[in-house]
Amino acid sequence: MHPTTALPDAVPFSRPPTPGLHPLRIGWYGLGAMGYFMARNIATSKKLHPASASPILVYNRTLEKAEKLVSEIGGAAAVVASSPAQLVTDCDVIFTNLANDAAVQSVYNDFTKTLSSTHPTRSKIFVDTSTIYPSLAAEVDKSLSNFPYCHFVASPVFGPPAEANAGKLVIAMSVGRKVIDLGGNVEKAPTLKLIGNGLIMGANELLAETLTLGEKSGIGAQTVQNLVKEIMPAPSLLAYADKMVNDKFDGSAGFAIDLGIKDSLHVRRLAAETNCPVPTIDVAHQHMLTARSIHQRQNQTGSQKWDLLDWSAIIAGCRVATGLDPFDSKVDHVVPDD
Template identity: 50%
Template sequence: MHTHDIPFSRPTTPSQHPPQIGFYGLGAMGYPMARNLAKHRHSHPQGSSPILVYNRSRTKAENLLAELGQDRICIADSPEQLAKECDVIITSLASDAVVMSVYAQFKEALKEVNHDKPKIFVETSTCYPTVAGELDEMISGFPHTHLITCPVFGPPAQAETAQLILVMAGDYKSKKDAAYILVPAIGRKVIDLGGNLEKAPTLKLIGNSLILGFMEVMAESITMVPSILNYARKMTHDTFDGQKGFGIDGGLKDATHIRSMTAEYNATMPVIDIAHQHMLTARAIHASQKVEGCAEFEVLDWSALIAGPRVSAGLDGLNSKKHLKVERED
């Protein structure tokens, strides 16, 4: 770990007892993040309490426990247990509605405990920026309790290898304490955006708007001329497995947030509007295939938006093998 990877001074020497870490959300991103955190002795030193994990589907928590053992993982019975027993609570959740619901549970739990030492909530989900303010109102009114927003850049493959980039906003000391727990355990670098909690999710959505816009341009281009790039490979070879990439529902959620931001700031971004339409087309085709029992993937990757320009061109949306080939005449 290089000193420039974390833009904060090193925290003061911790007390005899390392902080109890909690983790809520073991999805495509959360599972490898929690696993890496539990395995990394810098963030989770020998002799410290197991990381307390919770997931709405208990099976994933049980899988993580079986993989790492009881000295590193303990399964919480409820979200409230995380809020009451943990000093640092990390959340990785699928949507704004779920985030709001979970933090409402945290709020109720905090009413029942004494707050005599710092408690930090680290929200790593991709939310609409104003959600951060609503979460802050729920959490930061309790003594010694702080929220920091910390969305992450990188797909599940980078989460597996702890190569994520973390974007942080909020209370300075809380960011510093969290950064030295999370890097290099789950990420390789922190970008500090100051005290305004809305700045981190704003930057994350701007970043995703760039990715989504480039994908839309690639989708339109390789409909005519296939090329070889990361997302282009997925589109070229129809590898639209959302369980190995970024699920299309997440892409639609982020596109909706981006479009709301462009409206708020009077900044037109028509490529994102088109990408949103094409993801809806892809999802509709996939839903029809699931009803008919012929869907190849349980969940679509957001690169399946190429279905939109394909259908407009009179081609099959999700199966390029059905396309007519141009054959050379000798």
């Protein structure tokens, strides 16, 4: 299905009204690398969630993460929900931040089962901040639209966990430093998110190639990084160049390469469905697969340095293709001539 084509018999897209004047109860499902910080910021924000409001309800498949959040910010700001069903029945706005399409589909299927038995009598807004394929957003929207007073907002976010922590995310329709309103068609926000992630992974591929070329040509990757700082000082380029040059490939502190590969599959699917070749993304995808394959082999032999691999390790694909060590730049480090 074309990513911007409405599903057959779908209800017209519309923007949900703000729920009534009663105090809002907020729920959050998914406390991974991004969701944890986003939920914490909402729970502790005086502007978005005043002290007079109820604590937000939080739920995570791994209970320990929910308990950790409550322990960090206190029971007055957040409490652990007993089940996903409690989020649906007790909350007016339910946020989700999940790892992949399968998780989103499963969670929203559970939500609709609860809605079938509870019959909501006031407005409920479901806000998904995950990165999913556009047609899935439309499917979720259609499913929720079958219930009165229920509305769905596709609201994927741009930025790594550190920016989620600092409240500096860019959000394609929903708390951050910038909101991009794409109108009522819920497929547009996930489409823009995939395009944006494609832009980032394409830029990372270019960084990986030029930094590796700098090393192989005797200039040195550090010198190329300094050039990036002078002529292309975009925050994302600077951050990922630093990771690549200094072998900062710990995915637990960044964006896991598994998620990057998932996103590259989505971007390539979108490209195929729209007849729009994306050769840079194709190469980036292959290099991420190479990096993950090497890392998995290291896991098998017990020689891995990181439990999770960051997607900046895309440079490993370039390094091994030129005979360099994939994850340790010091092995073949070039010292530029004076």
